[in-house]
Amino acid sequence: MEGIQKIRDTINSYERLLEIIEKNADGDNICKLMKKEISALYGLSYTGTCKKLKFLLKYGLLESVNGGISRTEKKVVQDTPLSLLPKVLLLMAKEPEVYDSLKQQAELLSVSMEDVQTAWGFYSYFFGSKYPQEEDLLQSRVIDTYYLIDAKMVEKIENSELITNVLKSKSVSTKYAQREEKNS
Numbered sequence: 001m002e003g004i005q006k007i008r009d010t011i012n013s014y015e016r017l018l019e020i021i022e023k024n025a026d027g028d029n030i031c032k033l034m035k036k037e038i039s040a041l042y043g044l045s046y047t048g049t050c051k052k053l054k055f056l057l058k059y060g061l062l063e064s065v066n067g068g069i070s071r072t073e074k075k076v077v078q079d080t081p082l083s084l085l086p087k088v089l090l091l092m093a094k095e096p097e098v099y100d101s102l103k104q105q106a107e108l109l110s111v112s113m114e115d116v117q118t119a120w121g122f123y124s125y126f127f128g129s130k131y132p133q134e135e136d137l138l139q140s141r142v143i144d145t146y147y148l149i150d151a152k153m154v155e156k157i158e159n160s161e162l163i164t165n166v167l168k169s170k171s172v173s174t175k176y177a178q179r180e181e182k183n184s
Contacts, residue, residue: 003126003127003128004126006125006126006127007126010082010122010125010126011076011077011082013052014052014055014056014061014076014080015076016042017038017042017049017052017053017056018056018061018062018071018076020038020041020042021038021062021069021070021071022071024038024041025068025070025071026068028066028070029070029071030065030066030068030069030070031068031069031070031071032067032068033068035049035050035053038053053069055080057069059074059079059080059081060072060074060079061074061075061076061079061080081115081116081118081119081122082119082122084109084111084115084116084118084119085119085122085123087109088105088109088116088119088120088123091105091108091109095108102116102117102120
């Protein structure tokens with residue numbers, strides 16, 4: 001599945017950037033390379049590198065320290081909106097009525113609306129759609145994939161048939177049908 005590879009590539013690219021920072025840190029664990037130098041080592045455009053650095057700084061994987069940047073103990077998957085992807089998809093399975101409300105999703109997940117929006121942005125990038133396709137969810141492929149990436153990311157599902165049954169329910173099918181009509 002192409003989306004699965006995009007997930008792996010995205011995680012690996014952030015981790016590779018963190019490794020560059022770490023490997024080029026001084027004795028105080030501060031990397032004082034210019035962004036242009038980081039970009040050259042990373043092999044991405046200056047703008048692309050700056051966007052990734054900004055993301056890592058925003059979610060606390062990097063810190064600005066004494067004119068440089070320092071790596072923290074935080075992890076790419078667990079400490080960014082990537083960790084919200086399976087939680088959002090499970091929420092859609094359990095409460096399809098909040099499908100169209102980022103605000104309600106954020107409240108139910110106890111996170112910021114911006115983080116939910118970022119998680120959906122990742123979903124769209126990985127799978128080429130703003131919204132999960134019903135067939136992906138019904139087969140539980142998307143949810144299962146996240147467990148393969150990091151089993152501790154969300155609570156373990158005791159009975160995966162539960163998700164399939166919820167997804168097959170009339171309320172979810174109706175919600176997806178309404179979305180499709182809206183998008184037509």
